[in-house]
Amino acid sequence: MKNVKQIASIGLVALFIGSSFSCEAKPKLKTTIDPETTIIAQAITDDKKPEKNVVKIALLLDTSNSMDGLINQAKAQLWDIVNKFSYVKCGNETRPELQIALYEYGNSSLEAKDGYIRQVINFSGDLDEISEKLFSLTTNGGDEYCGEVINTSIKDLDWGKNPDNLKLIFIAGNEPFNQGKLDYKDATVNAKEKGIVVNTIFCGNYNQGVNSYWQNGAQLTNGEYIAIDHNKRVIHIDTPYxxxxxxxxxxxxxxxxxxxxxxxxxxxxxxxxxxxxxxxxxxxxxxxxxxxxxxxxxxxxxxxxxxxxxxxxxxxxxxxxxxxxxxxxxxxxxxxxxxxxxxxxxxxxxxxxxxxxxxxxxxxxxxQKEGSKGELENAMLSAIVKQAATKNYSWDK
Structure with missing residues (x-):
């Protein structure tokens, strides 16, 4: 009978801890001893409130000459991504905040000394300002250094210390992933150390992206590799509403x-x-x-x-x-x-x-006909849902 009570005690403690703190910063724990079962249990102390959970997404967009289609898709589909996240919840039923940062790279109008990279907006939840910055982007030919822009976003942005935050990078472009002085493998190691998942979006043929290291760039942090037709026109269905x-x-x-x-x-x-x-x-x-x-x-x-x-x-x-x-x-x-x-x-x-x-x-x-959704929208949302599941996020719609 005593063994049964011990097992029950362990189960209840595990269930309580597991169900109460999904998608939250890890709580401080205090060791106590159950005098009846002599099983060591852990009770939660109230001296530190868990951090509010935040979804952090950094968009790294190639703004060289050939990327007008990508920028237009990003402008059009920002709101699809926001609307998707408006329904997300953590395992403990709380609603996380959403912050988006934006970088452009590969544009020859940017400073060469900065690796043709510019932070357009730091992590922000101001949706009007994010929209404004997206609409300000213009394209111009240049050199695209994927490893350097990934590393810059990791170094310059405040990703937070909560290990249960969902931290995602989406980098999109169409030149070889291994260009530039900073090895993309080193950049992805830095990302993994901070719990950041790097997702790569190659604008072009799937196999071409594989051969130019975009797939490998994603695999190193267990991210998603997707190839899209960035020039595909998004077909919007008009409705009576x-x-x-x-x-x-x-x-x-x-x-x-x-x-x-x-x-x-x-x-x-x-x-x-x-x-x-x-x-x-x-x-x-x-x-x-x-x-x-x-x-x-x-x-x-x-x-x-x-x-x-x-x-x-x-x-x-x-x-x-x-x-x-x-x-x-x-x-x-x-x-x-x-x-x-x-x-x-x-x-x-x-x-x-x-x-x-x-x-x-x-x-x-x-x-809606199959395949009529925006390419960038499909790429990002499929990766987001998959990676959010690892942090016990779910959608109620």
């Missing part, structure tokens, strides 16, 4: 209440990125609108509605000169009521966008 979502997006924008030194410029950036998406294609604007209705589109640094979700937020702490003119003469209570009404309005609109998008996705699934 597109115009509904676009109209709702315009209403959504009216729920933002700017404040602070960034307020006006950030609100303008939001509008400009809507226009950029619309200029590409109506479907891209629809996907962006869906992203704006998700938990990942958070603008607490300049929007009072998002800022008010913070438990330490207080209207009284804000200089009224940094509020919109129509609010500067209002009392604190009136401003609070205004924010509350905008918050309720936003929740309603976002829910309407989600409901329309559910119908839109069902329509697309029914009418």
């Amino acid at each position: 597109d115009e509904v979502i676009i109209k709702l997006n315009k209403k959504l924008n009216t729920t933002y209440v700017s404040y602070g030194s960034l307020g006006n410029s950030k609100m303008e950036l939001q509008s400009v990125q809507d226009e950029k998406a619309s200029e590409m294609e109506e479907a891209v604007m629809v996907k962006r609108a869906v992203s704006k209705s998700s938990r990942l589109y958070n603008n607490a640094s300049w929007d009072l509605v998002d800022a008010s979700k913070n438990k330490n937020f207080s209207v009284s702490k804000i200089d009224k000169k940094q509020l919109p003119k129509e609010l500067q003469s209002k009392s604190t209570k009136e401003i609070e009521d205004y924010i509350k009404s905008k918050k309720q309005e936003r929740v309603t609109i976002q829910q309407q966008i989600k409901e329309a998008n559910t119908k839109r996705e069902a329509f697309i699934t029914k009418n």
Whole structure:
């Protein structure tokens, strides 16, 4: 009977520890002894709160002359990736944050002393700013040094110390992977030491990518090697719900209440990125609108509605000169009521966008031909889902 109780104790402890801390920083443990079973067990102490889990993705894009198609796919499909992550959860049911960094390499307009490499944006969760930086990319002929850009992103970016963070590099290009002074094998060793998975996307023939070391570059960190047709035009399916979502997006924008030194410029950036998406294609604007209705589109640094979700937020702490003119003469209570009404309005609109998008996705699934999705989108999402599973991530949609 005593042995049975010992086994049960071990099982319960293992189950508790395993199920409670998936996708989180490892908790501090304290050794205790069960006087009944004399089995040493480990109980969790509360003296250190686990870090919030973050998905970190660095995109390393070749911007040499031949890569216009790749850049266009990246612009169009940023929102597919964001929308995918809006539904991700850890094994303990928490929702991780998403941060994206962007580098360009292989562009002759960049500095030769820097290896023709430029950090376009550091890790950021500001989706409007990420979109802005993607749309700023232009192509120009140059030398593509894959090992060097991988190593630069590992060295310069803050990847965090939480071992359960999902840390991914996606590097895309079409020249041999072994060019440059820094050996790609050394770069991938550095990545593996930091728990970073390197995924390689060769823009061209599959076997050509294998022969030019792109596959080997991925294999060294257990990443995915994918070959894509970067010049393939993405076929978007028009649906009866597109115009509904676009109209709702315009209403959504009216729920933002700017404040602070960034307020006006950030609100303008939001509008400009809507226009950029619309200029590409109506479907891209629809996907962006869906992203704006998700938990990942958070603008607490300049929007009072998002800022008010913070438990330490207080209207009284804000200089009224940094509020919109129509609010500067209002009392604190009136401003609070205004924010509350905008918050309720936003929740309603976002829910309407989600409901329309559910119908839109069902329509697309029914009418989409095989292989009509974007090449870059397919490559990244398949790798992300596979590698997220190793960290106990899952999707509820």
